[in-house]
Amino acid sequence: xxxxxxxxxxxxxxxxxxxxxxxxxxxxxxxxxxxxxxxxxxxxxxxxxxxxxxxxxxxxxxxxxxxxxxxxxxxxxxxxxxxxxxxxxxxxxxxxxxxxxxxxxxxxxxxxxxxxxxxxxxxxxxxxxxxxxxxxxxxxxxxxxxxxxxxxxxxxxxxxxxxxxxxxxxxxxxxxxxxxxxxxxxxxxxxxxxxxxxxxxxxxxxxxxxxxxxxxxxxxxxxxxxxxxxxxxxxxxxxxxxxxxxxxxxxxxxxxxxxxxxxxxxxxxxxxxxxxxxxxxxxxxxxxxxxxxxxxxxxxxxxxxxxxxxxxxxxxxxxxxxxxxxxxxxxxxxxxxxxxxxxxxxxxxxxxxxxxxxxxxxxxxxxxxxxxxxxxxxxxxxxxxxxxxxxxxxxxxxxxxxxxxxxxxxxxxxxxxxxxxxxxxxxxxxxx
Amino acid sequence: xxxxxxxxxxxxxxxxxxxxxxxxxxxxxxxxxxxxxxxxxxxxxxxxxxxxxxxxxxxxxxxxxxxxxxxxxxxxxxxxxxxxxxxxxxxxxxxxxxxxxxxxxxxxxxxxxxxxxxxxxxxxxxxxxxxxxxxxxxxxxxxxxxxxxxxxxxxxxxxxxxxxxxxxxxxxxxxxxxxxxxxxxxxxxxxxxxxxxxxxxxxxxxxxxxxxxxxxxxxxxxxxxxxxxxxxxxxxxxxxxxxxxxxxxxxxxxxxxxxxxxxxxxxxxxxxxxxxxxxxxxxxxxxxxxxxxxxxxxxxxxxxxxxxxxxxxxxxxxxxxxxxxxxxxxxxxxxxxxxxxxxxxxxxxxxxxxxxxxxxxxxxxxxxxxxxxxxxxxxxxxxxxxxxxxxxxxxxxxxxxxxxxxxxxxxxxxxxxxxxxxxxxxxxxxxx
Numbered sequence: 001x002x003x004x005x006x007x008x009x010x011x012x013x014x015x016x017x018x019x020x021x022x023x024x025x026x027x028x029x030x031x032x033x034x035x036x037x038x039x040x041x042x043x044x045x046x047x048x049x050x051x052x053x054x055x056x057x058x059x060x061x062x063x064x065x066x067x068x069x070x071x072x073x074x075x076x077x078x079x080x081x082x083x084x085x086x087x088x089x090x091x092x093x094x095x096x097x098x099x100x101x102x103x104x105x106x107x108x109x110x111x112x113x114x115x116x117x118x119x120x121x122x123x124x125x126x127x128x129x130x131x132x133x134x135x136x137x138x139x140x141x142x143x144x145x146x147x148x149x150x151x152x153x154x155x156x157x158x159x160x161x162x163x164x165x166x167x168x169x170x171x172x173x174x175x176x177x178x179x180x181x182x183x184x185x186x187x188x189x190x191x192x193x194x195x196x197x198x199x200x201x202x203x204x205x206x207x208x209x210x211x212x213x214x215x216x217x218x219x220x221x222x223x224x225x226x227x228x229x230x231x232x233x234x235x236x237x238x239x240x241x242x243x244x245x246x247x248x249x250x251x252x253x254x255x256x257x258x259x260x261x262x263x264x265x266x267x268x269x270x271x272x273x274x275x276x277x278x279x280x281x282x283x284x285x286x287x288x289x290x291x292x293x294x295x296x297x298x299x300x301x302x303x304x305x306x307x308x309x310x311x312x313x314x315x316x317x318x319x320x321x322x323x324x325x326x327x328x329x330x331x332x333x334x335x336x337x338x339x340x341x342x343x344x345x346x347x348x349x350x351x352x353x354x355x356x357x358x359x360x361x362x363x364x365x366x367x368x369x370x371x372x373x374x375x376x377x378x379x380x381x382x383x384x385x386x387x388x389x390x391x392x393x394x395x396x397x398x399x400x401x402x403x404x405x406x407x408x409x410x411x412x413x414x415x416x417x418x419x420x421x422x423x424x425x426x427x428x429x430x431x432x
Numbered sequence: 433x434x435x436x437x438x439x440x441x442x443x444x445x446x447x448x449x450x451x452x453x454x455x456x457x458x459x460x461x462x463x464x465x466x467x468x469x470x471x472x473x474x475x476x477x478x479x480x481x482x483x484x485x486x487x488x489x490x491x492x493x494x495x496x497x498x499x500x501x502x503x504x505x506x507x508x509x510x511x512x513x514x515x516x517x518x519x520x521x522x523x524x525x526x527x528x529x530x531x532x533x534x535x536x537x538x539x540x541x542x543x544x545x546x547x548x549x550x551x552x553x554x555x556x557x558x559x560x561x562x563x564x565x566x567x568x569x570x571x572x573x574x575x576x577x578x579x580x581x582x583x584x585x586x587x588x589x590x591x592x593x594x595x596x597x598x599x600x601x602x603x604x605x606x607x608x609x610x611x612x613x614x615x616x617x618x619x620x621x622x623x624x625x626x627x628x629x630x631x632x633x634x635x636x637x638x639x640x641x642x643x644x645x646x647x648x649x650x651x652x653x654x655x656x657x658x659x660x661x662x663x664x665x666x667x668x669x670x671x672x673x674x675x676x677x678x679x680x681x682x683x684x685x686x687x688x689x690x691x692x693x694x695x696x697x698x699x700x701x702x703x704x705x706x707x708x709x710x711x712x713x714x715x716x717x718x719x720x721x722x723x724x725x726x727x728x729x730x731x732x733x734x735x736x737x738x739x740x741x742x743x744x745x746x747x748x749x750x751x752x753x754x755x756x757x758x759x760x761x762x763x764x765x766x767x768x769x770x771x772x773x774x775x776x777x778x779x780x781x782x783x784x785x786x787x788x789x790x791x792x793x794x795x796x797x798x799x800x801x802x803x804x805x806x807x808x809x810x811x812x813x814x815x816x817x818x819x820x821x822x823x824x825x826x827x828x829x830x831x832x833x834x835x836x837x838x839x840x841x842x843x844x845x846x847x848x849x850x851x852x853x854x855x856x857x858x859x860x861x862x863x864x
Contacts, residue, residue, distance in 0.1 A: 025554075025555075025557055026527060026554075026557050026558065026559050027527075028557065029516070029556065029557020029558070030525075030526075030527040030557060030558075032557075033516075033519070033520055033524050033525075033557070034524065034525065036520070037520075037524055074506070075509070076816075076819060077507070077510055077816035077818050077819060078509055078510055078513060080816075080818045080819065081510060081513055081514065081783050081818065082513065084461070084465075084783070085517055087465070088465055088468070088469075092465050092466065092469055093462075093465075093466065094462075095458060095459075095462040122457075122458075123457075123818055123819055123820070124461065125457055125458050125460065125461020125462060125464075125465070126458065126461070126462075127458050351513050351516070384508075384509035384512075386509050386512045386513065386555055387508060387509060387512065387555055388555070
């Protein structure tokens, strides 16, 4: 199997970072162990990373992970074991769970994700059924999947304050739906536990709040292992009251872009990085790579053409973009057969259960790889992320995977703190 | 790889049992999840099982497991993840642990177990060093192992109420020493946490107390999935005040043997089993297969010759046997190329992390396979024990391994209850 490699010219510094992380394993694990005692961890999570050789950082933290089907099937036992731990913590007494997926009935890859998630939970000993919010699912509908699996989508209904299907009254509701289009009333004020809580959805969540929490986590982690936190943390700022179509709020975005480009350039000079800085402008509430663009100069924001404006203005489900995050772009210098790749790490509870590379042939090293219509090829990690080897030669995949797992867990910890804070704001009694 | 098979004539009933267990997976996992909330689980454990086709039962539960080196290296991540969970529960704040092994410097297999355990704990992010109780280890001594691993044994000493080595003051002490020869004073009244507690050692532990707890667990489990608990539970009774050399107490043993043989025969008649019942007489406090014999009639106990008496009278470390357990023998009808095999299941915290078969060419189907001088061949399970498949054809290894993992966890639960009780007796403040 082809293994991603880093562009050779840049391999020095990242190997230093990787080496720092592997050498500090005992401190890191001890520190993380304590953090998980302080901050209730989200049920599950995936983190998109970018590895530019000199820098390894999270760029997206997904609390409704949608690619369990892309993981190495050899690590299924690891998923099952972690799921047992997750269920034990959040709803030990639950025996039946209703899984609410995204409303894409036609996306076979996504349905394979749901089937895999269902299999993991079944093996953890749960009765798990799949409830669809789609109006066209009016009777239980079984869909056969290409790999021989099949799933049954059942119409959900409300019975008092319980979410049920025709013959299934679950103890808990597990969301794999990011609520981008808002919180459906049928999910509000349920007496069953809802995992993760509704406020983890994009109806309320903001990327800027996540990266503010990550900023804090990265600072502490930098102190812990003695590195400049910038090596794992992209600069960012947010702008509100934007209307791309009406050209409102562009000045804020343009000047923020220039400020961040300037900050990046200073760091690039410090570390001798020759590349041109770039930033990513993306919707503060959103996912699926919609409302996202790469910018190398603030003036580009002011001179968007109509097509570009429309692309930036609308999110999944047709929602208008009104707040944006301006974030340091992190080059990806990982490639497989010259195709650009970025790693995605999967966690259940605080356990790293696997990951895969998104491999794109048609994208540049400064572009978002998770975009609509972008048919990336998933390449499952062959090894786990928990067996670093201090004796290994530089560049060993075991050590790189371990470093990925550490940075992904920092993003997970940031998500935990973010949900704690948003819980305080909404007066939630359940911490997650 | 050759896979153990069950003698064909007896495959019917066990497949019924396996099927019952796999079908009840959701109930079983839910029930176990609740049990782990009620009873603090031992840190680690291995369970020897016997599979006679009509019956699948634990015959020994080891709280100081000594064969981690025999597990499939492919499941190392599962071990590391479970170790993280175990450490988090018992000593979340620990960053350094001193491992106290058995005092066999020459047993390479055992040292490989210690090296594997050290590797698992290192990958879970712990600083782990190995302290030897052997007087001849007066300086740090590195031993190279055949597989390229090496371990360093360090002399331990007492500093106040702390167990330390020359330059290492650990947060916790992990025992992999079963304390068969008594509790060394150097381990008593430590201010560090000792895992598992000293009372888990054979200096205080009794097999009869374990199997009394198992009796209770098996009864509840039988009710849960609707099976006769005898299918997973061997009859037993204990006799005290025995002196094999002086022929004291033999009458108790002989009559107990006959009673149990009679009870077994009734069950064999009920289930149509044609084999002759047998019992195992073994020391109530002990391990390593010393002080153990197979008996098919009470009169055999009265007519032991001198060699047999001596063999039964003495345990590891020269201790005299004064109490014995008389336990229903469970035939092993699993074999690989006609060699008798028995499964051994490994757990860390309450997670089943793997197992292996003990394969013996020179032993009978009614003999103990873990005996001194018995050079069994370990055959690692190729699959995990957590992925049963209801659709699989009868006899699939995935389902058999799952059944093993369930019965082993019942024995682990019994050990948890046993330690709780012994903790109450000794007034221990730490439940495990």
